[in-house]
Every structure is written in C-alpha cells, then in structure tokens.
Amino acid sequence: MDKYIWLIPVLPLIGFVINGLGRNLLPKAVIGLIGTLLVFAAFGISIATFSQIHETGKAINVTLFQWINAGAMKIPFAFLVDQLSAIMLLIITGVGTLIHLYSAGYMSHDEGFGKFFAYLNLFVFFMLLLVMGSNYVIMFIGWEGVGLCSYLLIGFWYTNPDYADAAKKAFIMNRIGDLGFLLAIFVMVNVFGSASYNVIFAKVKMLEPGFWVITVITLLLFVGATGKSAQIPLFTWLPDAMAGPTPVSALIHAATMVTAGIYMIARSNALFSFAPVTMDIIAYIGLATALFAALIALTQTDIKKVLAYSTVSQLGYMFLGLGVGAFTGGFFHVITHAFFKALLFLGAGSVIHAMSGDQDMRNMGGLWKKVPITAWTMLIGTIAIAGIPPFSGFFSKDEILAHTYEHSKWMYGVGVLTAMLTSFYMFRLVFLTFFGKFRGTHEQEHHLHESPASMTIPLIVLAILSMVGGLIGVPHVLGGHHELAHFLKPVFDNPSLHNKVEELPASTEFMLMGLSVGVAVLALIYAWVKYVKNKHVPVRDGEERSLLATLSYNKFYVDELYDFLIRKPLDTASNFLYLVVDKMGIDGIVNAFGSAPLESSKGLRLLQSGNVGFYIFIMVIGVIAVLAYSLGLTDILHK
Amino acid sequence: MEKFFNIVQSVPLNHYILLSCILFSIGVIGVLTRRNAIVIFMSVELMLNAVNLLLAVFSVFRNDPSGQVFVFFVMALAAAEVAVGLAIIVMVYRNTSSIDINVLNKLKW
Amino acid sequence: MSIFYFIAFLSILFAVLVITAKNPVHSVLYLILTFFTITIHYILLNAQFLAIVNFIVYMGAIMVLFLFVLMLLNLNVESEPVKSNIVKFAGVIGGCCLLATLFGTLKLAATSSPVVLQDQGLGLVKNLGKVLFKEFLLPFEISSILLLSAMVGAVLLAKRERQPDGKVF
Numbered sequence: 001m002d003k004y005i006w007l008i009p010v011l012p013l014i015g016f017v018i019n020g021l022g023r024n025l026l027p028k029a030v031i032g033l034i035g036t037l038l039v040f041a042a043f044g045i046s047i048a049t050f051s052q053i054h055e056t057g058k059a060i061n062v063t064l065f066q067w068i069n070a071g072a073m074k075i076p077f078a079f080l081v082d083q084l085s086a087i088m089l090l091i092i093t094g095v096g097t098l099i100h101l102y103s104a105g106y107m108s109h110d111e112g113f114g115k116f117f118a119y120l121n122l123f124v125f126f127m128l129l130l131v132m133g134s135n136y137v138i139m140f141i142g143w144e145g146v147g148l149c150s151y152l153l154i155g156f157w158y159t160n161p162d163y164a165d166a167a168k169k170a171f172i173m174n175r176i177g178d179l180g181f182l183l184a185i186f187v188m189v190n191v192f193g194s195a196s197y198n199v200i201f202a203k204v205k206m207l208e209p210g211f212w213v214i215t216v217i218t219l220l221l222f223v224g225a226t227g228k229s230a231q232i233p234l235f236t237w238l239p240d241a242m243a244g245p246t247p248v249s250a251l252i253h254a255a256t257m258v259t260a261g262i263y264m265i266a267r268s269n270a271l272f273s274f275a276p277v278t279m280d281i282i283a284y285i286g287l288a289t290a291l292f293a294a295l296i297a298l299t300q301t302d303i304k305k306v307l308a309y310s311t312v313s314q315l316g317y318m319f320l321g322l323g324v325g326a327f328t329g330g331f332f333h334v335i336t337h338a339f340f341k342a343l344l345f346l347g348a349g350s351v352i353h354a355m356s357g358d359q360d361m362r363n364m365g366g367l368w369k370k371v372p373i374t375a376w377t378m379l380i381g382t383i384a385i386a387g388i389p390p391f392s393g394f395f396s397k398d399e400i401l402a403h404t405y406e407h408s409k410w411m412y413g414v415g416v417l418t419a420m421l422t423s424f425y426m427f428r429l430v431f432l433t434f435f436g437k438f439r440g441t442h443e444q445e446h447h448l449h450e451s452p453a454s455m456t457i458p459l460i461v462l463a464i465l466s467m468v469g470g471l472i473g474v475p476h477v478l479g480g481h482h483e484l485a486h487f488l489k490p491v492f493d494n495p496s497l498h499n500k501v502e503e504l505p506a507s508t509e510f511m512l513m514g515l516s517v518g519v520a521v522l523a524l525i526y527a528w529v530k531y532v533k534n535k536h537v538p539v540r541d542g543e544e545r546s547l548l549a550t551l552s553y554n555k556f557y558v559d560e561l562y563d564f565l566i567r568k569p570l571d572t573a574s575n576f577l578y579l580v581v582d583k584m585g586i587d588g589i590v591n592a593f594g595s596a597p598l599e600s601s602k603g604l605r606l607l608q609s610g611n612v613g614f615y616i617f618i619m620v621i622g623v624i625a626v627l628a629y630s631l632g633l634t635d636i637l638h639k
Numbered sequence: 640m641e642k643f644f645n646i647v648q649s650v651p652l653n654h655y656i657l658l659s660c661i662l663f664s665i666g667v668i669g670v671l672t673r674r675n676a677i678v679i680f681m682s683v684e685l686m687l688n689a690v691n692l693l694l695a696v697f698s699v700f701r702n703d704p705s706g707q708v709f710v711f712f713v714m715a716l717a718a719a720e721v722a723v724g725l726a727i728i729v730m731v732y733r734n735t736s737s738i739d740i741n742v743l744n745k746l747k748w
Numbered sequence: 749m750s751i752f753y754f755i756a757f758l759s760i761l762f763a764v765l766v767i768t769a770k771n772p773v774h775s776v777l778y779l780i781l782t783f784f785t786i787t788i789h790y791i792l793l794n795a796q797f798l799a800i801v802n803f804i805v806y807m808g809a810i811m812v813l814f815l816f817v818l819m820l821l822n823l824n825v826e827s828e829p830v831k832s833n834i835v836k837f838a839g840v841i842g843g844c845c846l847l848a849t850l851f852g853t854l855k856l857a858a859t860s861s862p863v864v865l866q867d868q869g870l871g872l873v874k875n876l877g878k879v880l881f882k883e884f885l886l887p888f889e890i891s892s893i894l895l896l897s898a899m900v901g902a903v904l905l906a907k908r909e910r911q912p913d914g915k916v917f
Binding site: 649650651652653654655656657658660661662663664665666667668669670671672673675677678680681682684685688691692695696698699700702704705707708710711712714715716717718719720721722723725726727728729730732733738 | 752753756759760763764766767772775776779782783786789790793794795797798801802805806809810813814817818820821835836838839840842843844846847850851854861862863864865866867870871875876879880883884887888891894895897898899901902903904905906908
C-alpha cells in the first residue's frame with residue numbers, strides 16, 4: 001500500500017488539470033464524471049490505506065524526494081499517514097465524493113461548471129496534501145492551497161461585487177492566521193532544526209512542560225488555527241463565505257477546510273500538551289466562540305447563514321474539546337460534524353434549489369410535502385447536531401462536555417447552554433422551512449420540486465452516516481468500546497492526556513448525558529411551540545425587534561466593530577502614509593531631484609542673457625578669481 | 640644722453656609694474672562700463688599697451704631683447720585685430736544701425 | 749626721476765579721460781595722447797625702435813583707423829546710450845578688485861630693485877633686428893601671414909553685400 005499512497009493526492013490533481021484545461025471543451029457530463037470518479041478512486045485507496053493501518057496499527061511514512069536542502073535544514077517531501085490522517089483522508093475523499101456527485105446536479109445549469117469542478121478537485125488535492133504531509137512545511141502548502149481554493153470558490157460568482165468582497169474578506173482573514181502559522185514554523189525550524197513531526201515531537205518530550213518557547217509556538221499555531229477554523233476573533237469571514245455555491249459551503253466551509261485548524265492542533269498534541277497556558281486559551285476561545293456564534297444564529301433568517309454560524313459554533317465546541325484535553329473527543333466531533341453539517345448544507349442547497357435561489361427562511365414554510373427526501377434527511381441532520389441520542393452528534397458532543405465538566409464546572413454550564421441554543425436554532429430552521437404554510441410567491445410555489453437523484457443520493461448517504469456515525473465512539477458507560485479512542489491511541493499517546501472521564505462515576509456520567517439531552521429536547525419543544533403551534537415568523541427587515549434580537553440579528557456588530565477598530569485606523573494610517581510620507585516625502589524627494597535642476601536652470605538660464613557686456617563682466621570676475629588663486633593670494637591668506 | 644637715461648635708472652621696477660597695472664585696470668573698467676563698441680575696443684588697445692610697456696620694462700630690467708621683440712609681435716597682432724575688429728563693427732552697424740553692445744544680445748541663441 | 753612720475757601721471761590721466769569722455773572722438777584723441785606718453789616711456793627706457801613703431805603704427809595707423817571708422821559711421825555725437833549707474837558702479841568695482849589683486853601679488857613679489865639699463869644698445873634697431881631675424885624668424889614670418897589674413901578678412905567683412913532684392917546695403 002505504501003507504494004501507491006502518493007496517488008491519493010495526485011488523482012484529484014489530475015482531475016484539476018483535465019477539468020481546468022478542458023473546462024470549455026469537454027461536455028458537462030464528462031467533467032462531472034471525471035471529477036467525481038477521480039475523487040472516488042482516491043477514496044478507494046484511502047479505504048485500503050485505512051484498513052491497513054487499522055490492521056497493523058503502524059503509521060505509513062513515505063519519502064518521495066528531498067525537497068529543500070539548505071545547510072543544516074533538510075525538508076523532505078514526505079507523506080505521513082497515521083491513524084489521525086487516515087480518518088481525515090476518509091472524510092475528505094468520502095464526503096468529497098458525495099459532494100462532487102451532488103455538485104454535478106446542483107451546478108448543472110451553471111456556465112462555470114468546468115471551472116467549478118477544477119477548483120473543487122484542486123481543493124481536494126490541497127486538503128489531502130495538508131493532512132498527509134509529514135512536516136509542517138508541507139502542511140503549510142496545503143494550508144495555503146485550501147485557502148486559495150476557498151477564495152476562488154467563495155468568489156465563484158465573482159460578477160457580484162458582494163461575493164467578490166466576501167472572497168477577499170475570507171482570504172485576508174485567513175492570511176492573518178497564516179502569518180501566525182508561518183511564524184510558528186520559523187520558530188520551530190529555528191528551535192528544533194527541523195519541521196518534521198517526528199523530530200519535533202521527539203525533541204519536545206525532553207523539555208520541561210510549560211517551557212516558554214513551546215507556549216510561543218503553540219500560541220502562534222493557534223493563531224493560524226483561529227484563522228482557518230473561524231474562531232474569535234477571526235471568525236467573521238465564514239458567514240460571509242456562504243456567498244459561494246452551496247456544495248462549496250458544505251465541503252470547504254463545514255466538513256473539511258475549517259477543521260484543518262483542529263487537525264493541526266490534534267496533530268501537534270505533543271506540543272500542546274506541553275503548553276498548559278495555550279490549552280487554557282484554546283478552551284476559553286473555543287467556548288466563547290461556541291456561545292457567541294450560537295447567539296447570533298438564533299435570529300438569522302438566511303438559511304445558509306444559520307448553518308454558517310452553527311458551523312462556527314460547532315468549531316468552537318471542537319476547540320473547547322481540544323482545550324480541555326479531549327483530543328479524541330474534539331476529533332470525534334470533527335468526524336460527526338463532517339457528516340451532519342455536510343448533510344445540512346447539502347439539504348439547504350436542495351431547498352434553495354427548489355426555491356429557485358431564494359435563501360430567506362421567511363419566504364419558505366410547508367416544504368415537507370414538496371421535498372420529502374430533503375426534509376427527512378435534514379431532520380436527521382438536525383437531530384444529530386442537536387445532540388439527541390442515538391444520532392452521531394450526541395456521542396461526540398457528550399464526550400466533549402464530559403471532559404469539560406471534568407475540567408471546570410462553569411465551562412460545562414456554558415457548554416450546555418450552547419447545546420440548548422444549538423438545538424433551538426436548528427429546530428427553528430427546520431420548522432420554519434418545512435412546517436406551516438408556504439410564504440413565498442406563487443411563482444416559487446409553482447416551481448417547487450424535489451431535487452434530482454444526483455443530489456438526493458448524497459443526502460441519503462450522509463443521513464445514514466449521521467445516524468450511525470456516532471457508533472464508532474460509544475462510551476464504556478453505555479456499553480460500548482469507544483473504537484475511535486482505541487484506534488487513535490497511538491497518536492494521542494501522551495501521559496498528560498489520559499482519559500480522566502473514565503474515572504468519573506457512572507452515575508455522574510449518566511447525569512451529564514441526561515442534562516444535555518434534556519436541554520436539547522426542551523429547546524426542541526420550545527421551538528415547536530413557537531414556530532409550529534403559534535406560527536411565529538421572524539419579522540421582516542425594518543420592523544421592530546427587541547434589543548437583544550437586534551444585536552443578534554446584526555451579528556453583535558462585530559464587523560462594524562472591526563471596521564471601526566482596525567480598518568478605520570489602518571485607513572487613516574494608510575492615508576497618512578500615502579499622502580504625507582509617500583506623496584510628500586518620497587515623491588517629494590524624487591520630484592525635488594527632478595525639479596531642482598529644472599528650477600536652478602531656470603535661474604541660471606537668466607545668466608545667458610546674450611548681453612555681451614554682462615559676459616565680459618563675468619569674465620573679468622573669473623579672471624580676478626583665477627589671478628587671485630594662481631598669483632599666490634592664497635599665500636597671503638595663509639600668512 | 641648718458642645723463643638722460645640715468646634718470647630712469649633710479650626708478651624702481653615696482654613703480655613700472657604699478658603703472659602698467661593701473662593702465663590695465665583702467666582698460667578693464669572701460670570695457671565694463673562703456674556700451675559703445677568702439678570705445679570698448681579702444682579700452683582693449685589701452686590694455687594691450689599697458690602690457691607692452693611692462694614687456695619693454697622687463698626687457699630692459701633683464702637685459703634681454705626678447706621682451707621688445709614680443710612687443711613688436713603684439714603690435715603686429717594688434718594691427719590685425721583692429722583691422723578685423725573694426726570691420727566687424729562696421730558690419731554690425733550696417734545690420735543694426737547701432738554699435739551699442741547691448742543690442743547684440745543674439746548670442747544666447 | 750621726477751620726469752618718469754610726471755609722464756606716468758599723464759598716462760593715467762589721459763587713460764581715465766579715454767574711458768570717461770562722452771564723445772567717442774574725444775576718446776580717440778585722448779587715447780592718442782595716452783599712447784604718446786607711453787612712447788615717451790619707451791624713449792626713457794632707450795627702446796628707440798619700440799618708440800618709433802608705437803608712434804607710427806599705433807598713433808599713426810591704428811588710431812587713424814579708429815577715427816576713420818567713427819567718422820564713417822558718423823558717431824562723433826554723443827549717441828551712446830548711457831549705461832545704468834549700477835552697471836557702471838559694478839564695472840568700477842570689478843576693475844578696482846582686479847587692481848587690488850594685482851597689487852596684492854605685486855606686494856608679494858616685492859622686487860623693488862631699480863631698473864638699470866645695462867646695455868645702451870638694447871632697444872636699438874640694429875640689435876633688435878638681429879634678434880628678430882635670428883631667434884624669432886619663424887614667428888616673424890608667421891605674423892606676416894597673420895597680417896595678410898587679417899587684411900583679407902577685414903576687406904571681406906567690410907565689403908558691401910549685394911542683397912537678394914538687388915539693393916545695395
């Protein structure tokens with residue numbers, strides 16, 4: 001298997017080249033087929049790789065070639081596939097295949113069909129590179145590459161200036177995080193002399209825990225993670241990224257790319273476990289993001305925006321899990337989240353497809369009968385994300401919450417509150433969309449239809465995965481074996497990360513589960529009463545809202561705050577630099593060099609009056625000067 | 640005759656040089672202050688003569704006839720110069736009806 | 749001895765008059781007088797040949813040429829536009845500066861030994877002729893070419909040109 005591992009990223013790359021070059025030549029069916037099949041082939045190899053690792057329990061390490069040889073620094077182009085990256089491979093290629101299939105239906109009427117598939121394939125290539133690299137530099141290539149693809153795909157309909165702006169926003173916000181990652185790599189190369197995981201993790205173990213250099217490195221890495229995984233303070237790009245086509249939102253901005261930050265921290269667990277300060281910061285930021293995004297999601301009316309904030313919130317959950325030391329739990333949530341969030345996004349896409357592009361939930365309602373498959377699958381996804389057993393979200397969320405309880409009681413309280421909010425806004429979405437009466441125009445109502453098979457099949461597959469996905473991590477207290485934890489044990493084999501939850505008494509654990517399920521169900525009932533029984537519909541723009549709702553609806557004015565705190569001063573500074581330093585200073589100096597001869601020659605020109613008398617006068621003065629010098633007047637002065 | 644020349648003998652060389660310098664400077668001042676081309680020309684002649692005088696004095700002082708030969712050459716040159724110079728002035732006058740040197744400001748082009 | 753200073757005073761006086769006279773014709777006449785005093789200086793130095801040449805060539809030929817031109821151009825009136833005082837002042841200052849510079853260097857040289865005529869026959873035609881035709885033969889011949897070319901040039905320049913419209917200017 002080791003020999004063919006390089007094929008996994010190369011197959012999508014081939015797809016990118018073929019689709020990119022042939023985007024205007026090949027028929028749409030061929031493009032869709034190539035793009036989907038190549039990713040599917042990569043999925044096949046990934047399964048084989050996964051099963052091999054599952055059997056042997058050994059990581060696969062393949063060096064393709066020496067890449068950078070600069071003095072003592074040697075960076076090989078090598079792949080490392082261990083338990084962690086094997087799971088990521090499965091998610092990326094598996095969910096990727098489904099979303100490619102879905103895109104073939106969703107984008108069938110779009111002019112940029114070929115371009116879209118080329119970008120999508122390129123994204124898969126970079127994402128695979130990110131998770132397969134055996135050192136931070138290759139991870140960084142993938143990291144930058146997925147950022148680029150994200151930019152290209154958010155701005156896919158670039159003729160709309162708002163979409164283009166959203167793409168730029170995502171790119172710039174990501175750049176801020178990327179800078180942190182890059183600096184972290186520099187520090188690591190400087191300190192450890194290498195960027196390879198094996199070398200660094202081996203050397204770290206010889207250091208004291210809490211050593212400041214480790215803290216610096218991990219903080220910088222975390223800055224990179226906040227950018228890519230949309231955490232406070234760099235989260236505002238993700239909701240705007242919904243400007244891209246819905247399959248992009250599902251693949252990049254829900255299932256894979258945004259989890260790159262979690263993957264990176266999970267991969268670097270050896271470093272992070274040596275930096276307790278950073279771990280605390282990660283936990284706080286994750287918790288804050290989870291709560292904050294959930295609060296915003298409560299009042300959003302755009303179906304994709306709700307899902308976007310939900311994604312930010314769930315990512316916050318994952319970081320919370322990492323921060324409290326539940327690496328397995330956090331990563332478990334990545335897996336389940338990939339299933340149900342991709343499902344929800346694709347479902348939303350299907351709804352939007354049915355609604356002829358309208359994304360406002362206030363115009364929907366009563367779609368249950370019209371799009372039954374979409375409705376059923378989305379309901380499954382919603383139950384999964386709300387954390388109601390036995391669907392997948394329950395297990396992963398519960399594991400994180402249990403670890404949080406172990407870590408700190410009040411953080412657990414906030415976590416549960418967030419879980420309740422999550423349950424509420426997700427059921428609000430479902431009830432507003434599928435229940436009640438249709439609130440859109442007649443034209444839309446007439447047009448309502450279920451999506452084609454290429455779109456519903458991925459929905460069904462993902463729905464099944466959302467239902468049963470949690471079974472890979474059933475905790476002991478429920479009679480399971482937590483297969484995932486055993487599988488990942490070699491990766492998270494770290495004395496400081498031992499599972500404290502298992503020490504909790506079973507009764508406590510049952511109580512925690514009961515509490516989180518209880519609040520989720522409570523929120524579900526409240527949403528039912530409010531949106532189905534009382535037929536409440538969110539108010540239109542311009543109508544009165546309560547203060548809190550206004551704050552939430554306007555995203556707590558975070559964008560405006562950033563605008564005021566960062567953009568305005570930067571603009572002022574730039575203007576100052578432009579107008580004063582550049583225009584007057586630098587340009588002034590350069591122009592002065594030009595105008596000085598011009599101006600002085602304007603003055604000197606007057607000497608050339610053509611007046612002979614004047615010339616003679618000047619000549620006499622010159623003669624006097626020469627005489628004075630040569631006849632020894634200098635000697636007089638010396639005397 | 641012998642006695643007549645002895646008058647000169649007690650004149651210091653310095654005074655001759657002084658005289659020449661004064662005459663030369665007067666010539667320069669004439670060139671600078673006058674606008675009539677012919678007067679300027681005459682001032683130049685004055686300067687030439689001041690130099691001639693000095694050459695002759697040095698010739699006597701050093702007992703070297705070369706100095707006086709030089710004066711001879713200067714005179715020949717002055718004659719040629721005056722001939723050409725005056726011809727130019729005549730030409731200028733024909734073209735501009737003036738010998739004011741301030742009118743001759745076409746040199747800047 | 750005092751005769752030298754008297755003649756020197758006259759030289760300077762006439763020279764000043766040359767450049768201050770309003771009428772160009774007066775200037776020429778004063779210049780002739782100046783040259784005459786210089787001729788006397790030559791005689792005092794027993795430079796007989798130079799004295800005679802100066803008398804004949806300068807006073808006789810060159811100055812007459814000046815007078816001719818002045819009269820030819822009918823410039824004997826005070827037609828000269830007056831230069832502004834500032835220019836005159838600047839000119840005088842410039843000349844005085846030159847004089848001061850020359851004086852300064854003269855002071856530096858500080859040779860105040862008297863001029864002694866060692867050889868009575870130094871400035872005689874006989875002696876100078878020998879030098880001129882022995883050591884300075886080539887320059888002498890070249891100066892003849894100079895005079896010839898100056899003559900040709902002068903004639904060419906002063907010749908009346910025929911204008912394109914046939915009018916003689």
